[in-house]
Amino acid sequence: MSRGRRIRLVLGYDGSGFHGFARQEGLRTVQGVLEDELRRMLGVDILVEGSGRTDRGVHARAQVVHFDLPYGPPADRMVHVLRRRLPADLLPRDAGEVDEGFHARFSVVRKTYRYTLDLAPLPSLYWYRFSWHHPEPLDLAAMQEAARHLLGEHDFTSFCAAEARQRDKVRRIDRVEFRQDGSRLHIEFEGNGFLQYMVRILVGTLVKVGRGQERPDRIPLILEARDRRLAGETAPPHGLCLWNVEYPPEYGGKVIDLADDL
Amino acid sequence: MSRGRRIRLVLGYDGSGFHGFARQEGLRTVQGVLEDELRRMLGVDILVEGSGRTDRGVHARAQVVHFDLPYGPPADRMVHVLRRRLPADLLPRDAGEVDEGFHARFSVVRKTYRYTLDLAPLPSLYWYRFSWHHPEPLDLAAMQEAARHLLGEHDFTSFCAAEARQRDKVRRIDRVEFRQDGSRLHIEFEGNGFLQYMVRILVGTLVKVGRGQERPDRIPLILEARDRRLAGETAPPHGLCLWNVEYPPEYGGKVIDLADDL
Structure with missing residues (x-):
């Protein structure tokens, strides 16, 4: 099965209400909230990779993540769709389709x-x-x-x-x-x-x-x-x-x- | 017993975390947090009167309250003392002693x-x-x-x-x-x-x-x-x-x- 389209998403967040970026069981984290919402939307597990972790309480104006979608809305609708579903302190700002060579963390300059x-x-x-x-x-x-x-x-x-x-x-x-x-x-x-x-x-x-x-x-x-x-x-x-x-x-x-x- | 000194206090608050100004049992309110802190500080019940209620979620740059203190810090130390004790979303901005004719609500122009x-x-x-x-x-x-x-x-x-x-x-x-x-x-x-x-x-x-x-x-x-x-x-x-x-x-x-x- 193809891994589908790779999406790059730019996220802002108010870190006050998150225990940092990286998923931790039982705690509200940026990765956790986003992955949970993508699973609710698409019915399958989607792994979100970030440009790096941010610690508990740290904010982001432009965190970058990528994930692979087997199906779902086109990239140019992604921001609109996610904005309606994500909480106010997690703000999707920009989304686009990228080729498989792109990795949110390993490609950082x-x-x-x-x-x-x-x-x-x-x-x-x-x-x-x-x-x-x-x-x-x-x-x-x-x-x-x-x-x-x-x-x-x-x-x-x-x-x-x-x-x-x-x-x-x-x-x-x-x-x-x-x-x-x-x-x-x-x-x-x-x-x-x-x-x-x-x-x-x-x-x-x-x-x-x-x-x-x-x-x-x-x-x-x-x-x-x-x-x-x-x-x-x-x-x-x-x-x-x-x-x-x-x-x-x-x-x-x-x-x-x-x-x-x- | 004298009612003590009447203090007028100017308060700012971020209403996001409060169920409004007016005390409600079991809920976090501005009046409740302030009265509870004054009781912890002084060991007696202090009634706080506001210039008016604000609803749940509404903010204040300058809410005005008054209360009568039987003893405790002088008015010009009050802001400093309270700032160290109150949470970050409830900000004491100014305090002064006023005469008994002043009432935070009834004196509003x-x-x-x-x-x-x-x-x-x-x-x-x-x-x-x-x-x-x-x-x-x-x-x-x-x-x-x-x-x-x-x-x-x-x-x-x-x-x-x-x-x-x-x-x-x-x-x-x-x-x-x-x-x-x-x-x-x-x-x-x-x-x-x-x-x-x-x-x-x-x-x-x-x-x-x-x-x-x-x-x-x-x-x-x-x-x-x-x-x-x-x-x-x-x-x-x-x-x-x-x-x-x-x-x-x-x-x-x-x-x-x-x-x-x-």
Whole structure:
């Protein structure tokens, strides 16, 4: 039997109500909710593969998944059909048919994560689910100086969970950018891949620098030491958002070009 | 025994997780969460009076409550103390001591509600909790013309729940203002008081006009008829936010002057 058509789907989600991306029995997860809905729709088990896991509480503006459909609606109706069936915190944004060579995880070229800090004196009712409220002032220039030391290829053992799933800890960071939007400070990280908790530990370390508790020029030493204890705390998950996933040009490059908003 | 100091507290809340403002046994409500926390803090029952009820799912930028404290922290520490104890979706914004003549409900002079529609083709992960997603286009000029007929003092029987708590249905609307912010359309209603579901039915009726299903110049007839069946549907609660409450000048007028944000 043919495996059918391969569909690539772009999903946004508010991570507040999910125990992360990866299916876990008895818990509400992104993969679980989507697979369950596809089974209800089509009457067969459909395996959903994601571009990578996101941890509990982490959001996505553009997570990418693929799955193979033996039959069912054409790709250009998929977003419409799923939007009516999925809960409001799981938003199908774009769908298309791709050839069998495409794999949501193995074909990834680069990823972008965005971390948001809210520096206002009072937390905001719009932003508390999507930002780390940090009313104490931060030295932005020092944080930017520290961030420059992260660019390029490094062994990020110091900046990932001790129990990280990935064995090879070498990754390349192409861009760390700071954007201010009112009281919010967004920090964007673009690179060829990220280890477990890596962005959150990078943010925790940059914030430590911003508080004056760590020197920017110590970043190279922390990288070299390959020792998690030298980096800062792990920033809370709800400030983090999987912002974009990039594939090779034959698969459309960056899969989504949305307004700068969730 | 003296009733102690009277405290006026301004509260913001994300209504998504509450069964409305008013205490109901076994349900999570704003009044219930606040009273329970005050009892845990002080060891005595404290009755909280609000400026009015908000329905299940309705938000508040600045709900006002008062309560009498036999002892406990000074008013200027109250926000800080409560912020550490209350959940993230219930945000104490301002507190002050007021004289016994002040009553959160009976002293109200005017109130402002804001209703938000999101007219983007796709719902937004930031806004879906705080807006009515309405991707179909609306005739804004017709809605503004309809809104002008609502200004002034009217019997709003046609625009409130059939089972509304209030007996006297005459209210005065001083301002209906439309603000566009990207794909969001905010409609602000300012008046001396609002009946149960009144703002949501007004919005449902304005949207009916915006869709071309009702004529703007029929608003006076609908008002005169005093018949709920002639008005539009009740707009969903999660687009509605209690925006501000105004008291007489001796109690500080508008109690809060925040940025135009939640």
